[in-house]
Amino acid sequence: MLIGEVARRSGVSARMLRHFDAIGLVRPTGRTVGGYREYTPEDVRRIFYVEGLRSLGLSLRQIARTLDDPGFTPSALVGDLIEATGERLRREHELLERLRTVDAAEPAGWPDVARIVELLHGLGSPSAARRQQAVLAPAEPASVPVEVLARAVLAESDPNVAGALRWALARAGGDGVASLASAMASDDADVRRRAVLALAELPGDEATAALTDALGDADTTIRGHAALALGARGVTRAVPTLLAMVVEGTNDVEAAELLGTLARDAEWADRIMSALVDELAVHTADSAVRIRLTQALAEMPGTIALDVLRRLAHDDDRPVALLASALVNAADRAAASSPKANRAG
Template identity: 60%
Template sequence: MLIGEVARRSGVSARMLRHYESLGLVRPTARTGSGYREYSAEDIRRVFHIESLRSLGLSLREVKRALEDPGFRPSELVDDLIRQTRERIAEETELLTRLRRIGAAEPAGWEDVLRSVALLQALRSKSAGKRQRAALSSAGEVPVPVEALVEAVLRETDPNVAGALRWALARSGDSGLPLLAEGLRSPLAEVRRRAVRSVTEIPGGAATALLREALAHHDTVVRGQAALALGSRGVTDAVPTLVDMVAGQTQDVDAADVLSALACRPAMAEPIATRLVDRLAQATVGVSARRRLTQALGDIPGAITSRALEELSRDEDRGVALTATYLLALRDER
């Protein structure tokens, strides 16, 4: 079969067939009397083999090795191709994400596009200063898309940069909450905790609703951050978790302060005092926890607290008794 017929049947151009021949990939078995290349059935099969390997992404050099090296191991080549393909997909995905974010910013012209690209690149800079400046400048004429801010805040390790990113995210409203909710479900503890910290700084009912859901989270740190934020917003659902935090010495001082502030609200002092007293009465509560609970109780106004402190001033644990006595004295002075 002459080269023109091979080209028509295989879909490989005559020029490419000559290139294969120059590389030693396939050589026509014979020549006609006029000197034309004549391909045998075996030559044609080799052409199809070459094209099949090229379709997998192999270079012509790799194709030649695969066809001619008797020690060639296909599994190694396939593993390498898988790695290269994954890298290429990751690069293309990153490019697609960047383009979508630039489009979301609705650039009016090339200057806006260039500013968006610069901001997105700065958010991934190795320099903490550049990342912080990008976060602070996101409220400019070309804001950073909210999904880029969420992605940045969930991976940020520098506290100053993280603060700037949370500020920028809070300024964008509650549009980032669905992505932060995904962050709360992350298998990585640090990502979950960055997510809840970001939610606590976003005002509004949607953020409050997400924080209510976080009260049932399996991560105690997430629950605690949600409870502190909700208590500061006057949400009484946070009280049980706040009492647990006092007893468990998990940000116990902050939790006690929030309980005290909540108790200043109408009709809140009595249920908070009752829960603290009930927790003090539990046999499983250790000595140090009882002292912390007593201290927290002292900041709650009302008759329930006064009666409980009076009883605690005679507690068998000297530390609890002294704390209760001191707190009673302070209450008498007020």
């Protein structure tokens, strides 16, 4: 069978068949009187083997070794091909994600494209310092893809880099809340913690709503982060969690300060005071808890906690009594030195 007919039947071009011959991969068994290549059925069968292996991704050099090696093991070859193909697909998937990211950012020109690509490379670095540098590099806020920053902050374990990412995310604007809020449904508590910390730095009603939902999280750390952020925003739904933080001793100083701020609302002042007094009654045997509750009473606005502190100055728990007494004396001195008191005198 001459080369033209072999090309028609096999689908392999005559040019490629000549190349196979030149490299010794498939050499025709014979030649015609005129010197033309003449292929036997066995030669054609080898051509089909070559094409089959090429379709699996093997190079011609690998195919030659495979076909000529008597110790060839198909399973080993297929395993290597699976590993190589998986790695290639991973790289192509990363490329696809980069292209989608660039497209979503709607770059105005090549400088914007270069900035996005530089950011992606930097965020993929194994070096925390390099990742932080990539985030903090000078750039216009609009050129930073919000979705990229949101994904990065959810995956970042280094606290310094995470802080830089949260800063950049808040600065970039856009709808980063949606990605962070959806991450609050993750089974991974670390992801939810990163999400709630990022949400705490984003303004707006949507971020506040997501933080409010986080008050019901099973993780106490997540609930605490949400409560501190909400308390700073004046959201009274955070009061029960803030009170629990005082009792448990988790960020209790900050939680007590926020309870005092929220108690400036007359509607909530009595509720917060009642809750603190109730906790004092419950924890009669735990001196550390009672001390923290006493300190929280000192954060209440005006003199609304003064009567309770006067009673605590005679508490059976001596450390509590000493603390309450000191707080009462300080309040009395402040009242005595106030301009109103001086005028009355």
